Amino acid sequence: MKDTKKFLMAAVMATGLALSACAPTAGSAAPAGSGGATKAAEPVNVGIIYSKTGPLAAYGATYYEGLQAGIDYATGGTGEVNGAKINLTYADDGGDPDKAVTAAKDLIGKGYKVIGGTVVSGIALKLAEQAAQNKVVYISGPAATDAIQGINKYTFRSGRQSLQDVATAGSFIDTKGKKVVVFAQDNAFGQGNVAAVKAVLGAKGATVESVLVPDGQELTPFARQLVDAKPDMVFVAWAGATSGTMWQALSQQGAFAAAPIVTGLGDASTFGAYGEATSKISFLNHYFPGASGTDVEKKMIAAVEKAGKKADLFTPDGFVAGQMIVQAIKGGGNDADAMVKALEGFSFDGPKGKETVRASDHALIQDMYQVKLAQKGGTWTPELVKVVAGDTVAPPEKK
Numbered sequence: 001m002k003d004t005k006k007f008l009m010a011a012v013m014a015t016g017l018a019l020s021a022c023a024p025t026a027g028s029a030a031p032a033g034s035g036g037a038t039k040a041a042e043p044v045n046v047g048i049i050y051s052k053t054g055p056l057a058a059y060g061a062t063y064y065e066g067l068q069a070g071i072d073y074a075t076g077g078t079g080e081v082n083g084a085k086i087n088l089t090y091a092d093d094g095g096d097p098d099k100a101v102t103a104a105k106d107l108i109g110k111g112y113k114v115i116g117g118t119v120v121s122g123i124a125l126k127l128a129e130q131a132a133q134n135k136v137v138y139i140s141g142p143a144a145t146d147a148i149q150g151i152n153k154y155t156f157r158s159g160r161q162s163l164q165d166v167a168t169a170g171s172f173i174d175t176k177g178k179k180v181v182v183f184a185q186d187n188a189f190g191q192g193n194v195a196a197v198k199a200v201l202g203a204k205g206a207t208v209e210s211v212l213v214p215d216g217q218e219l220t221p222f223a224r225q226l227v228d229a230k231p232d233m234v235f236v237a238w239a240g241a242t243s244g245t246m247w248q249a250l251s252q253q254g255a256f257a258a259a260p261i262v263t264g265l266g267d268a269s270t271f272g273a274y275g276e277a278t279s280k281i282s283f284l285n286h287y288f289p290g291a292s293g294t295d296v297e298k299k300m301i302a303a304v305e306k307a308g309k310k311a312d313l314f315t316p317d318g319f320v321a322g323q324m325i326v327q328a329i330k331g332g333g334n335d336a337d338a339m340v341k342a343l344e345g346f347s348f349d350g351p352k353g354k355e356t357v358r359a360s361d362h363a364l365i366q367d368m369y370q371v372k373l374a375q376k377g378g379t380w381t382p383e384l385v386k387v388v389a390g391d392t393v394a395p396p397e398k399k
Contacts, residue, residue: 043084043085046116047116048116049091052092055095056239059267063314070318074322082330100118100126105130113335113339115127117139121192122187125148139157145161154340155362160286163196166193166235169284179206180209181259182235183213185212186215187215197235201235223255227253227254236261238263263281263283265382284370287351297351316351320351331343365391367388367389370386
């Protein structure tokens with residue numbers, strides 16, 4: 001693993017819906033008394049805990065849509081693996097860790113061996129704990145916290161993590177000997193970004209400071225604090241509905257004149273939120289529709305559009321979750337330990353190209369992107385600047 005760039009970014013989510021989607025069951029031949037009757041293969045119950053409601057519900061929706069497409073793709077449209085149907089049950093965490101843990105305990109108590117979902121980093125950590133305590137497989141969604149990397153043998157992820165975002169940001173500039181200030185929300189996601197920037201850019205000789213904004217606080221004084229810190233570069237890590245207000249506050253306080261600003265390009269709803277500063281921002285990117293151009297990506301986009309939706313930032317996280325769930329069941333049936341073995345080292349063609357679950361710590365190695373926003377037809381549209389190879393921005397390995 002190349003140990004040059006490892007970066008971060010993020011976004012997170014969790015909500016859900018009380019509903020079960022069941023695929024048809026195929027019978028598998030088995031001795032069943034006299035008369036040669038067949039016995040249906042035992043279904044595999046999978047619980048998805050995600051944000052159907054709450055501050056990150058929009059992210060949860062794209063994860064959900066991607067998951068439907070991913071399960072369909074990985075099972076060839078049958079919803080079955082080895083003759084057993086995948087029984088998906090959804091729970092809404094609403095962005096609340098306690099609500100998520102309650103849902104997880106309920107599902108695990110009913111015998112569920114696979115749990116997936118959440119865009120919220122704090123929730124992902126709680127669900128990882130439940131996975132270890134109860135010996136069930138947990139596949140985190142868009143939650144970007146680095147803390148779940150290698151946290152236990154049962155926890156995986158279907159999205160990218162902050163270290164990969166930060167490493168991608170490091171592909172833009174030389175930060176050696178410079179002051180880098182992280183401007184972020186004061187939550188698990190923001191704190192994880194600070195840690196990642198220190199781990200990556202700090203290791204390359206940068207002095208790293210942070211300005212963390214508590215939820216619900218007026219942004220202007222924090223934007224002023226950022227400018228007064230006299231940074232050489234600003235790394236912005238922000239997620240959710242307040243993104244537009246945050247960028248406006250930075251513009252009003254002169255942050256763009258103070259230093260270059262690098263940030264992750266969010267979902268489509270944020271493309272027009274940067275105002276006059278849009279052309280001044282260096283964007284790292286996890287995904288935008290058309291970024292990779294692979295056949296798998298095209299099938300994902302087509303499936304989502306057929307359902308009346310549009311692919312977005314976290315659609316691949318859901319799609320990949322579907323691929324990983326199918327792989328786990330294919331290799332492990334209803335046995336959690338066997339599922340873990342089936343996922344470790346799993347290399348596959350995902351929407352972003354070749355992706356690999358690193359066996360040692362379950363990091364998901366994947367390509368990242370440098371992107372710019374350009375005006376097309378009066379709207380801001382992402383354009384690919386450069387593909388950043390997955391092995392060059394892989395997180396440091398945890399033993």
